[in-house]
Amino acid sequence: MKTQIFYFSATGNSLKVARDLALALGGAQILSIPKVIDKELDLSADCIGLVYPVYMFGMPLVVSRFIARLKAAPGKYFFSVATCGGKAGLTLKQNQKIMQEYGLKLSAGFIVKMPGNYTPLYGALPPEKQAELFRKEEERVKYIASLIKDKSSARIESDMFLFGWLFSLIYKIASPKIPVLDKDFYADNKCDSCGVCVKVCPVRNIELFEGKPKWFHKCEQCFACLHWCPQKAIQYGKSTAGRTRYHHPEIKVQDIAI
Numbered sequence: 001m002k003t004q005i006f007y008f009s010a011t012g013n014s015l016k017v018a019r020d021l022a023l024a025l026g027g028a029q030i031l032s033i034p035k036v037i038d039k040e041l042d043l044s045a046d047c048i049g050l051v052y053p054v055y056m057f058g059m060p061l062v063v064s065r066f067i068a069r070l071k072a073a074p075g076k077y078f079f080s081v082a083t084c085g086g087k088a089g090l091t092l093k094q095n096q097k098i099m100q101e102y103g104l105k106l107s108a109g110f111i112v113k114m115p116g117n118y119t120p121l122y123g124a125l126p127p128e129k130q131a132e133l134f135r136k137e138e139e140r141v142k143y144i145a146s147l148i149k150d151k152s153s154a155r156i157e158s159d160m161f162l163f164g165w166l167f168s169l170i171y172k173i174a175s176p177k178i179p180v181l182d183k184d185f186y187a188d189n190k191c192d193s194c195g196v197c198v199k200v201c202p203v204r205n206i207e208l209f210e211g212k213p214k215w216f217h218k219c220e221q222c223f224a225c226l227h228w229c230p231q232k233a234i235q236y237g238k239s240t241a242g243r244t245r246y247h248h249p250e251i252k253v254q255d256i257a258i
Contacts (some may be wrong), residue, residue, distance in 0.1 A: 001149070003028035003056075004045040006036070008052040008063050010202065010222030013083045013114040020138060021081070024145035033066045034202035034258055043073035047148060050080040050095070053222075057089030060169030060220055061178060062203060064098055071102035077151045078110040081144065085116020089167030092156045108154035110144050112137055115246055119226060120236050123219025130249075142184040182219035185226070187212050188241070190233035197225035197234060199257040215224035228253050 005028050009015035015030075022028035029045070033052070050072065052063045059082075070078075078099065082091045092109035093180045099106045100220065115125045124130075147154050159167065164207055182205065187197075193211040206225060213225065226234045227245045235241050247256075 001043040001047055001151075003047040003049065003148070004043070005030045005049045005051055006066065007031070007050070008033040008035050008060055008066075008202065009251075009256065010053065010220075010224035011117045011227045011246055012052045012248030012256065013117075014053050014081075014135075015251055015255060016248050017081055017083055017112055017114070017137065017195065018140060021049070021145055021148075022140040022241065024142050025148060028228075032258075033063060037066050037069065038063065041069055043070065043076070045076070047077045047079070047151065047201070049148070050082075052082060053160050054082050054084035054086075054088050054091045055221055056171050056178070057087060057167035058091050058175060059094055059098075060222065062220055064094075067095075067098050067104075068102060070099070070104060074103050076104075077133055077148075078106050079148055080106060080118075080142075080224050081110045081112055083112045083113060083114045085118070087159050087167055088108060088157070089171065090158050093158050094168070094171075096156050106156060108144075108147060108152065109156035110140075110154070111157045112140050112144075114248075117223060117227060117246045119240045119243050119245065121225060121239075124246035125147070129133070147166045178230060179219050180217045182215035183220055185213075185219075186235055187217050187229075187233050188235055190231040191229075192231055192233075194230060196228055196230060196253060200224040200228045200253060202258060204258065224256060228256065 005018045007018040018030045088111045096106040115130045197213045
């Protein structure tokens with residue numbers, strides 16, 4: 001069975017899940033959504049998957065846009081995996097609905113817990129807690145792969161209805177504002193103009209201006225710029241300066257760079 005996995009990953013969690021899933025499936029092609037969203041796609045695989053993080057209890061905007069590219073592959077077996085540090089809300093139900101709009105069927109949708117990375121609210125988890133989540137992720141991915149190999153139809157996972165409904169309402173209200181939320185990013189005096197933030201931004205929303213990063217209001221709120229900054233110079237608002245950054249320990253900056 002030929003399988004393609006399209007992923008979106010800012011701090012490496014979803015890329016790690018995509019890699020583990022490809023391995024558990026006995027080999028699958030994995031492709032970065034930001035790198036292929038504007039290119040001609042070969043959708044000849046029998047099985048097509050999406051792996052992405054949950055942002056504001058919903059899908060990243062770039063992933064929602066990418067699904068329109070998959071409409072050229074009706075009749076395929078589609079699955080999705082949403083990674084999250086907290087609640088997933090109705091993210092996968094949203095995924096299912098968008099696919100239906102393009103005549104596609106989402107046959108299975110899974111939630112995988114990973115370390116959170118929303119630094120405006122909290123710092124990185126201690127290493128031992130991260131390690132426990134990584135262990136559980138590897139076991140979870142093996143289970144997911146067993147269902148995908150059989151092209152099984154599985155429940156589209158979500159949080160409990162009341163929580164899911166509330167979180168989906170938050171996403172509906174907040175998501176149109178996401179692109180301009182970059183107004184709160186800035187570089188402090190530790191910035192050495194290295195340009196890593198420019199390289200890791202998945203939507204090319206950052207440029208260096210007089211040696212400092214400048215954001216152009218097409219943000220995904222992925223926080224790749226903040227977490228991968230070698231000098232920890234990028235801040236968001238007033239709360240991130242003293243908080244520990246996070247990226248998956250097995251993922252390198254060159255894996256994320258666009």
